[in-house]
Amino acid sequence: MALSKKTLINMYETMNKIRLFELRLQELFAASEIPGFVHLYLGEEAVATGACAALTDNDMITSTHRGHGHLLAKGGDLKLMMAEIFGKKTGYCKGKGGSMHIADLDLGILGANGIVGGGGPLAAGAALAAKYRKNNDVAMCFFGDGASNQGTTQESLNLASAWKLPLVFVNENNGYGISCPQCKSMAVVDIADRAAAYDMPGVVVDGNDVLAVYEAISEAVKRARKGEGPSLVECKTYRWRGHFEGDACTYRCVEELEEWKAKDPIPRFESKLIENKTFTKDEAEKIKAQIEKAVDEAVVYAKESPMPSASALMDDVYA
Amino acid sequence: MSEKTYLQALNEALRQEMERDENVFILGEDVGQFGGCFGVTQGLFDQFGCDRVMDTPITESVIVGAATGAAACGLRPVAELMFVDFIGVSMDQLFNQAAKMRYMFGGKTTVPMTLRAPQGAGIGAAAQHSQCLESWFMNIPGLKVAIPSTPYDAKGLLISAIRDDNPVVFLEHKMLYGVTGEVPDESYTIEIGKADIKREGSDVTIVATSQMVYAALEAAEKLKADGINAEVVDPRCVLPLDKETILESVKKTHALVVVHEAVQFSGPGAEIAAIVAEEAIDYLDAPIKRVGAPFCPVPFSPPLEQHYIPGVKNIIEAVKSIR
Numbered sequence: 001m002a003l004s005k006k007t008l009i010n011m012y013e014t015m016n017k018i019r020l021f022e023l024r025l026q027e028l029f030a031a032s033e034i035p036g037f038v039h040l041y042l043g044e045e046a047v048a049t050g051a052c053a054a055l056t057d058n059d060m061i062t063s064t065h066r067g068h069g070h071l072l073a074k075g076g077d078l079k080l081m082m083a084e085i086f087g088k089k090t091g092y093c094k095g096k097g098g099s100m101h102i103a104d105l106d107l108g109i110l111g112a113n114g115i116v117g118g119g120g121p122l123a124a125g126a127a128l129a130a131k132y133r134k135n136n137d138v139a140m141c142f143f144g145d146g147a148s149n150q151g152t153t154q155e156s157l158n159l160a161s162a163w164k165l166p167l168v169f170v171n172e173n174n175g176y177g178i179s180c181p182q183c184k185s186m187a188v189v190d191i192a193d194r195a196a197a198y199d200m201p202g203v204v205v206d207g208n209d210v211l212a213v214y215e216a217i218s219e220a221v222k223r224a225r226k227g228e229g230p231s232l233v234e235c236k237t238y239r240w241r242g243h244f245e246g247d248a249c250t251y252r253c254v255e256e257l258e259e260w261k262a263k264d265p266i267p268r269f270e271s272k273l274i275e276n277k278t279f280t281k282d283e284a285e286k287i288k289a290q291i292e293k294a295v296d297e298a299v300v301y302a303k304e305s306p307m308p309s310a311s312a313l314m315d316d317v318y319a
Numbered sequence: 320m321s322e323k324t325y326l327q328a329l330n331e332a333l334r335q336e337m338e339r340d341e342n343v344f345i346l347g348e349d350v351g352q353f354g355g356c357f358g359v360t361q362g363l364f365d366q367f368g369c370d371r372v373m374d375t376p377i378t379e380s381v382i383v384g385a386a387t388g389a390a391a392c393g394l395r396p397v398a399e400l401m402f403v404d405f406i407g408v409s410m411d412q413l414f415n416q417a418a419k420m421r422y423m424f425g426g427k428t429t430v431p432m433t434l435r436a437p438q439g440a441g442i443g444a445a446a447q448h449s450q451c452l453e454s455w456f457m458n459i460p461g462l463k464v465a466i467p468s469t470p471y472d473a474k475g476l477l478i479s480a481i482r483d484d485n486p487v488v489f490l491e492h493k494m495l496y497g498v499t500g501e502v503p504d505e506s507y508t509i510e511i512g513k514a515d516i517k518r519e520g521s522d523v524t525i526v527a528t529s530q531m532v533y534a535a536l537e538a539a540e541k542l543k544a545d546g547i548n549a550e551v552v553d554p555r556c557v558l559p560l561d562k563e564t565i566l567e568s569v570k571k572t573h574a575l576v577v578v579h580e581a582v583q584f585s586g587p588g589a590e591i592a593a594i595v596a597e598e599a600i601d602y603l604d605a606p607i608k609r610v611g612a613p614f615c616p617v618p619f620s621p622p623l624e625q626h627y628i629p630g631v632k633n634i635i636e637a638v639k640s641i642r
């Protein structure tokens with residue numbers, strides 16, 4: 001697939017934005033600066049980036065408890081996200097939602113989600129709305145290997161297929177649901193095999209190769225836009241950190257982690273781009289420095305923002 | 320007897336029941352080697368192995384439903400929900416299957432299943448991980464609902480729940496896991512549906528559950544300065560509800576304040592207030608007051624979350640408004 005230089009650089013920027021944002025959160029959490037739970041997306045940047053690059057702003061996504069990557073890839077604002085994660089009034093959800101519930105409907109983000117498997121039915125609804133309005137939009141549901149075992153996920157796959165909804169299921173298979181390895185929670189090796197049960201295409205891609213993800217998902221999006229129904233794209237990847245920050249992660253071995261770190265999606269993509277002369281090493285460094293600066297600014301913004309006042313407690317319960 | 324945390328008390332109850340009865344087993348997400356999201360099942364996998372401490376996929380419907388099915392076949396499963404908020408996923412298996420099975424089958428089976436679940440706000444876990452849902456379960460005939468506040472009660476009630484021939488929803492409060500108290504080393508039971516008077520008093524009855532018991536006790540100490548001697552009653556189970564102990568207390572103190580962290584509107588306090596109004600109104604010389612969470616989801620931001628959770632101040636205000 002011949003991609004424009006601009007698209008390639010955008011993807012590179014997005015991956016680094018996610019990486020640097022998450023690395024900063026890791027530090028901030030360790031320094032007890034942020035409340036609540038934080039589930040980092042480190043190592044999985046190619047999936048959200050490749051998948052969202054195939055969408056327009058009007059297309060909707062549903063995200064997960066590990067949502068920062070999806071949100072940033074869909075265009076989420078660093079400052080508003082950071083402020084929300086700090087619980088500040090200026091955050092995406094006025095401090096009411098936090099890391100697990102960030103949403104931006106204008107950018108097609110129907111929310112991160114604290115309920116594993118909660119996104120599938122919502123994505124089916126978004127796809128239904130698009131089909132109903134005949135506006136050619138598609139919906140995309142991100143879900144984990146663990147979430148693939150929920151009835152809600154299976155029910156969504158079935159409905160989407162039966163009704164030929166314009167929906168792309170993006171499975172992020174990072175091998176674990178908290179401590180539970182995939183082999184203990186399901187008998188199939190490839191989650192994509194389950195697509196057969198619903199008579200939809202099911203493909204497996206290297207989830208650490210952003211271009212492979214982009215290609216497979218672009219195909220699925222094309223199909224959905226043509227009215228041919230949903231697809232299931234399984235992206236094999238790995239999370240570098242524990243399930244949440246603070247997880248000692250004793251259930252998997254260091255060798256496995258090292259093996260996957262060697263497949264880091266970012267340097268892989270970077271060397272490809274340098275090789276095909278999209279940019280030089282220097283230019284790549286400059287991009288990273290700019291993002292680092294933007295992340296710094298987001299942290300300052302979040303820290304300097306006020307907490308919500310007690311009087312806001314009852315706002316927004318009803319419209 | 321020794322000092323133990325609420326968490327250790329629960330762990331000990333599970334261990335002792337598993338040692339005593341081989342029909343008892345555990346299932347849930349990450350309950351095995353990982354030891355459970357909050358650590359309640361720590362060490363049990365090493366002692367009893369994967370045949371009795373079963374890691375399930377993330378499938379709450381099957382966790383609750385399989386526990387129900389196994390219980391109907393004579394086993395005594397203890398299922399864990401990582402957070403009570405996930406009950407929504409499996410609600411049908413709980414309220415249409417587990418709770419009604421015996422009745423619908425004309426008494427042909429028992430369902431000795433225990434469903435443990437942590438609930439409550441206070442750790443910045445936001446709206447989908449912080450609710451107190453006991454009032455949902457209280458409205459389901461066929462279930463029993465335990466909601467212990469102290470380590471002592473936690474152990475005794477969990478053992479009773481496991482031995483009970485009915486489905487018992489066992490609600491733990493996340494903020495209580497680290498609370499310590501005297502807990503006997505040996506096995507013991509506490510009758511399901513029996514309240515406990517946590518503090519004797521003569522001027523007002525404060526009925527409080529779970530984490531709110533501690534707030535009520537603190538409020539009672541502070542009220543002493545104003546010459547108000549509060550009695551604190553901890554129902555320990557909201558279904559069945561020990562109305563006798565509550566009524567007796569009210570007949571002695573002539574005033575009632577009910578406190579819980581669940582949403583106040585249509586919460587457990589509504590039922591308790593209604594019972595007292597119906598059966599002891601002549602003994603009351605002040606209106607009944609309720610203290611519960613406001614009618615909104617639990618907010619994420621720490622200052623808002625603290626504002627959401629009912630506290631000592633709210634209880635004192637409620638008491639002073641009638642005493």
Ligand SMILES: Cc1ncc(C[n+]2csc(CCOP(=O)(O)OP(=O)(O)O)c2C)c(N)n1
Nearest residue numbers: 066114115116144145146147176177178405
């Ligand atoms: C309904 C429900 N059950 C359980 C949980 C607790 N929980 C949060 S994340 C998670 C693991 C999810 O695994 P997976 O879907 O593979 O996503 P990953 O964390 O690997 O990205 C679990 C069990 C939850 N949030 N919601």
